[in-house]
Amino acid sequence: MTMTFINLPVRDLATAAEFYRALGFTGDQAELDGDSMMLTISDNTRLMLHLHSAFEAYTGVAATDTATSREVIVGLSAQSREQVDELVDRAAVAGGEALGPGMTNGPMYMRGFRDLEGHQWSFLHMAS
Incomplete structure (x- = not known):
């Protein structure tokens, strides 16, 4: 089965996670490291939140304004x-x-x- 991973840059992991948990996304154990976090949207979809610096290091370009x-x-x-x-x-x-x-x-x-x-x-x- 194919899974979807949505990757987004954020300024603050905890604040972003709190926002998405208010929508029903889950993942209390989801912090991957100090720079990224994964939340579950559904069985096959995950939301990957990355601090801007981590996102930019991963993509090699600046995050979209x-x-x-x-x-x-x-x-x-x-x-x-x-x-x-x-x-x-x-x-x-x-x-x-x-x-x-x-x-x-x-x-x-x-x-x-x-x-x-x-x-x-x-x-x-x-x-x-």
């Missing part, structure tokens, strides 16, 4: 429209930025937010 550009938008599925709204609302309460009301595009309902570092995320539900 999220105030001026987007490198990627991370989208995760939700089980219902209500769960989409609940998760984005939880992100906003935890200090993130909700990006407006939900959008419907055919059978898909989506709503986005930016995390504490300005990385853009969305939750989406596909109606059957």
